[in-house]
Amino acid sequence: MPNAQTTRRVSMADVAAAAGVSGQTVSRVANGSPRVDPATRARVEQAMEQLGYRMHRAARALRTGRTDTIGLIVSTLASVGNFRMLQALADAAAARGLALTVVTATGREAVADGFARLREQGVDGAVILNEATALAQGLDVPEGLALVVVDAPPDDTHAALPRFATVQTDHVAGARAATRHLLSLGHETVHHLAGPxxxxxxxxxxxxxxxxxxxxxxxVPALVRGEWTAASGHAALAALGDDVTALFCANDQMALGAFRALADRGRRVPDDVAVVGFDDVADAADYRPPLTTVRQDFDALGAAVIDSLVARIAGEAVAPVVLTPALVRRASA
Known part of the structure; x- marks a missing residue:
């Protein structure tokens, strides 16, 4: 029968003894306080990992008034971009010891209900993702709820104390790079398969x-519009004539649909039509031909969102974060 020493929960005192620091220092590290020098923090975190220390979430909530839980409001997880962002956010949150709860909302009332549900669950802060940002426009942010919005213009309603922080990819720069690349290949113009x-x-x-x-x-040719899916890209391309020689697609899934639509019409990529996508999803390099695309760094976006949200929860001012994407050249253009 195992003895009490082998079954009892590892305490802060155990961690403090192993790291050679005070219990207060261990508490500061566990609670994410900035008042610990990096070398000491690393030593304490190493001791926590070696001993298998886990903070009791309920006890911490009683002491700090925080649950270490954050919320995510998203309109859909069916799109590849949203799913990639969810994974990146979940990974970044876990690295900071945060739990993540997800609410899907397909309309403005659903977003308002989502805010209420998250407050009932006692989350410390929330993230609004991509298409859900438009649904949330004009809604009152619940009092005391730290908020980060992904892919939205910065909030200048109260410039000195904005209602939320923003994190986004520089989509304009990425699109210009894609278009510039296609023009550099000698095309007279570039058509666009746009998103919603x-x-x-x-x-x-x-x-x-x-x-x-x-x-x-x-x-500037008339654009056609899809809904982020390969099927919508295939359908939308029917509106474009055979004069198209260069096509910039607003995401990789629609580019995949465009590949099939062009093949259906006997047009080859890149010989007859050069195609560039956006996102650089995991399968983009395995398209036929491999897709030239604009890479969003989803992991960096997720980390920036969680960093900004943690700072907002702590009551700190947070500047807007804009990450620059990179053109990845492959065989499609």
Missing amino acids: ASSFAAAERERGWRAELEAAGLP
Whole structure:
């Protein structure tokens, strides 16, 4: 029969003894206090890992008034981009010792209900993701709820104390890079398969595509619009004629659908039509041909969101975060 020493829960005192620090220092590290120098923090965290120390979430909540739980409001997890962001957020939250609860909302009332549900669960803060940002516009942020919005313009309603922090990819820069690359191949213009009209990211990618063509003094063709899925990309391409020689797609899934639509019409990629996508999903390198695309660093986005949210929970001011994507050249353009 195991003795009490082998079955009892590892305590802060055990960690303090192993790390050679005070119990107060261990408490500061466990509670994410910035008042610990990096070397000491590393020593304490190493002792925690070696001893298998786990903070009792309920006890911590009683002491700090925080649950170490954050919420995520998202309109859908069916799109690849949203699912990638969920994974990145979950990983970044876990690395900070935070639990994540997810609420899906398909309308403004659902977003308001989502806020209420998250407050009932006692979350310390929340993230609003991508398309859900448009649904949340104009809604009152619950008092005391730290909030980070992914892919939305910065909140300037109260410039000195904004209602939420923002984290986004520089979609305009990415779209301009994609369009510029296609033009560098000698095409007279670039057509665009855009994302949903309600999406901030889609609007920014459209804006970048349009700006690059206008800066080059080239005609801006009428765009066609999809819904982030391969099927919608396939269907939307029916509206484009055979004069298209270069196509910038607002995401990789729609580019995949465009590949099939072009093949159905006997047009080859890249010989007849050069195609560039956006996101650099895991399968993009295995498309046929491998897809040239704009890479979003989802892991970096997730880490930036969680860092910003932790700072907001602590009552700190947080500057908007904008990450620059990179063009990944493959065989499709």
